[in-house]
Amino acid sequence: MPRALPEPSVDSFDLTVVLSALAEPGRRALMTELYRSSEPVDCAVIVEKANLGLSNPTISHHYRVLREAGLIRTVAEGRKRIVKVRRDDMEARFPGLLNAVLRA
Amino acid sequence: MPRALPEPSVDSFDLTVVLSALAEPGRRALMTELYRSSEPVDCAVIVEKANLGLSNPTISHHYRVLREAGLIRTVAEGRKRIVKVRRDDMEARFPGLLNAVLRA
DNA sequence: GCTAAAGTTCGATGTACGTCAAACGATGAG
DNA sequence: CTCATCGTTTGACGTACATCGAACTTTAGC
Numbered sequence: 001m002p003r004a005l006p007e008p009s010v011d012s013f014d015l016t017v018v019l020s021a022l023a024e025p026g027r028r029a030l031m032t033e034l035y036r037s038s039e040p041v042d043c044a045v046i047v048e049k050a051n052l053g054l055s056n057p058t059i060s061h062h063y064r065v066l067r068e069a070g071l072i073r074t075v076a077e078g079r080k081r082i083v084k085v086r087r088d089d090m091e092a093r094f095p096g097l098l099n100a101v102l103r104a
Numbered sequence: 105m106p107r108a109l110p111e112p113s114v115d116s117f118d119l120t121v122v123l124s125a126l127a128e129p130g131r132r133a134l135m136t137e138l139y140r141s142s143e144p145v146d147c148a149v150i151v152e153k154a155n156l157g158l159s160n161p162t163i164s165h166h167y168r169v170l171r172e173a174g175l176i177r178t179v180a181e182g183r184k185r186i187v188k189v190r191r192d193d194m195e196a197r198f199p200g201l202l203n204a205v206l207r208a
Numbered sequence: 209g210c211t212a213a214a215g216t217t218c219g220a221t222g223t224a225c226g227t228c229a230a231a232c233g234a235t236g237a238g
Numbered sequence: 239c240t241c242a243t244c245g246t247t248t249g250a251c252g253t254a255c256a257t258c259g260a261a262c263t264t265t266a267g268c
Binding site: 210215220222235238 | 239240241242243244245246247248249250251252253254255256257258259260261262263264265266267268
């Protein structure tokens, strides 16, 4: 049974938190990969593609930071985590930001 | 005799450095004020407008970080510092970024 | 039920960073 | 030449954060 992990509402998005999350190279690499597919993806696949040399705890930490910033939505399905970028929400609150940061 | 303080070339702009600089609320407040006038401005005026409750060393530190990130150009004129946003350079390297972050 | 697999949480560690007081230039005014 | 002014640099301090190993949680497969 899929359950969505807690995430902030669009109203409570904080630019400082968002920029801090995106400032970290590893997290930005994850976001860049995620940004390519607007469909939900297995987070492990993204980790594979991003090819960072980081441990599992660190990856988990980064995903949490991204989620708590409102940048991604994470759904737990079985043992896996399905992630996707909250494009519309981010666009509603900070128009053009994701595009500017993650290229396009 | 006005002398420009050292600053990075457009080629060497680093997105991590830029985002880290913009992530800090105080620095972003300075940038937001600076962004309103495309003309060079006395940095003390900006500090006044931004109305942060920070000491002079801290303000000086923040201006340095912004300058070394390539976000602003600082020119020393006498005892004063004249600052302006490097709009075109930033736009050339990270199109839409400043607008997205600093509103418009 | 076991056991392996996928992530998370906890604890510890080292580093980066925002902040200020004090001391230090550098410059304009008298 | 002083002296006050504007800003920077230095040193110190506390906090935040990226990172990992180890232990834990949850789930799929048998």
